[in-house]
Amino acid sequence: MAQLVKINTREDILPQYLNTPIGDLIEYHNFNKHFFETDKKYEHAEILIGMCMDNRKRLNIPEKFAYVLRTGAGNLRASEFKVSYAIAVGGVRAIALIGHNNCGMANLKAKEEKFIAGLVDVGWDRKAAEDHFNHFAPMYEIGNELDFVLTEAKRIRARYPKVLVAPMMYKLEDNRLYLLTED
Structure with missing residues (x-):
């Protein structure tokens, strides 16, 4: 079972x-670690962040710090070439997979109609719209947000064993990042 780890201090x-x-x-x-005039200036990305395309989330990060891939639920399965590029050409050695609560990709069947x-x-034909949903919904359905992020982290770790991968959650109600662990 997935557990959220609240991060209130560096410790x-x-x-x-x-x-x-x-x-x-x-x-x-x-x-809100300061990253403007006095802190480190990034010349290249140090991390790849995979996160949901949901418009309710915004990260507070410095310029050039990260490659950011935003997809439904932060699902990187269809973006694997981009992940490989960030690692092989961009040189990143860390990936943050950030899910969030109340994700639209959870329980897609309930949103079918x-x-x-x-x-x-x-302007779509109804039959074409139904076929479109039935074809793609199974690929993008994530089930439970927490479990999906943990499963995706495990998949990415297996694919890129020398890259640090952190499963995380963004809670919409407090706009904070949480780490995820498995019992």
Whole structure:
């Protein structure tokens, strides 16, 4: 079962992430670590952040610090070439997978009619809209947000074993990052 780790102080950051780009991400976002005139200037990205395309989230990070891939639920399965590029060419050695609560990609079946009706409203044929949903929804359905992020982190770790991968959650109600652990 997934557990959220609340990060209120630097000491709350799990040891494997301290003094890494993952720890820096948490410090920039949760603690408003200063990154303007006096702090480090980044010449290249140090981390890849995979996060949801949801417009309710915004990270507080410095310029040039990260590659950011925003997809439904932060699902990187269809973006693997981009992940490989960031690692192989961009040189990143850390990935933050950031899910969030109340994600629209969770329980897609319950949104089927709204999805189809929305496409019909903008000119789609109803049958084409139904086929579109039925074809793609299974690829993008994530189930439980916490479990999805942990599973995706495990998949990415297996694919890139020398890259540090941190499963995280963004809570919409407090706009803070949390680490995820498994019992």
